[in-house]
Amino acid sequence: MHQKIGNSSAMSLGLSSTETGLVSKGRASAGAALPGSQDWISLLAKSLPTEHTYKARIEGRIPADLRGTLYRNGPGIFERGGVRKKSLLDGDGMIQALDFEDGGVRYRNRFVRTEKFVEEEKSGRFMNGTWSTRAPGGFLANLGVGVKSQAGVTTLVRDGKLLAFDEINPPYALDPSSLKTEGQYQVEAGKPSFDYKAHTKIDGKTGDWILFGTNFGRHMTLDHLVVDKGGKIKAKGSLRSPRSTYLHDFFVTERYIIYLLHPVKFSPLPMLLGMRSIMDCLRWDASLGNLVIVVDKDGKDKPVILEAPAAFMWHSLNAYERGDTIVAEFVGYDEPDHFIGLDPAFKAVMVGKSGNDKFPGKLRRYAIDLRARTLRQEIVADAHYEFPITDPRVQCHASRFAHLTYQHHKGWFHDGIARVDMKTGEQARFGFGAKHFVGEPIFAPSGGREGQGWLLAQVLSGETNKSFVAIFDAENVASGPVAKVMMEHHVPFSFHGWWQQA
């Protein structure tokens, strides 16, 4: 396996102009600095209550064909009235928009005006439970009330709207230009919605939009919806899940939906009784192994259920059909100790500790033979990866390249970008070095080849305590960024994004 590995390098400076707005009435306080050599990591969990608008300073040269808007979504407020969220994966959704124009890059961040955000902004305190943190007031305040959407996980442009998803339905719609929240968006107009998960897929060739959800009644169901480019419902399906679990992402091919049911046991009763948050109702039991379910998009054929070794999946890379075989690629952990169990890193960072994150995210491949009803797992790359991204032009179809975050050392908080050739195993990597956190690289296609384009990754620097967006030539990752768009402030942990070509 050949690896190209690059390092951080200085860039020439450009000019910037700024204008800054304040919106949040000062009610959301920023998290306190935390002691220790890893202080800067606490910036990932530090609120950014101010809504900014400014022309960003550029280092290097923005590619001439990179014209459009990079949207990102992630939590922006972690505490109100002295109450702090219990996990890094929890906070009010904040959209960032970076408009790449001929005159430079305009930066904006705006909170999604969810019902929850509006009422808590008014009161200056948390009033609602969210998925890692119960509402203040003990079990009586949480008894049977469930949780409210923060619309703070993923974002995409569809139907002329910028949509912001939580994992509680439905998504919120914003105006893609003004970033003004317009209200909740009905995917299936006039029909009750199921609980859509944050991750959806858009078929790179047909433009179909595929959504899924897990819903709980007497049993957990797995539900999906296929929406064509015109917004018409093309197919749907629902099946009873053989396991009650928590899922975040899935796989889609031309004809099939694939669910990876990892052995996370979810018992909602303590949550319904107001005793625990959803996250605290999750338990990892590796002895159960994974169940992999293949269903056809029309939901008519009997599902195929196969077993695989236990591996926790946050995110899939892609899936496609090769004859009777389905290839499904993803990042998976032998154990999700950074998320579930004793002192997980995602909780520890909220109180200034490092916590557990011993198990790396390995790049894996399932080869599912539908005729023989067999599944084979292959470890494509055994290091520390997350946020796998495929070229969107080949989503749901045969693909070759994975773009991911990467960690040179142990631990979940990644400091580099990698591109992996899934056919040869060849890797190109670039590391920003110590005291840097690198988020999901968003792919902006350019040219005609798969993998030809630009990668846009937001980086938090513990040296400057500010963030920037690094732009890489996707086919030359090891050379480092061709340009950086500099933020005037830090940006907390931002999950996912979307590139909208002008």
Ligand SMILES: [Fe+2]
């Ligand atoms: Fe995600």
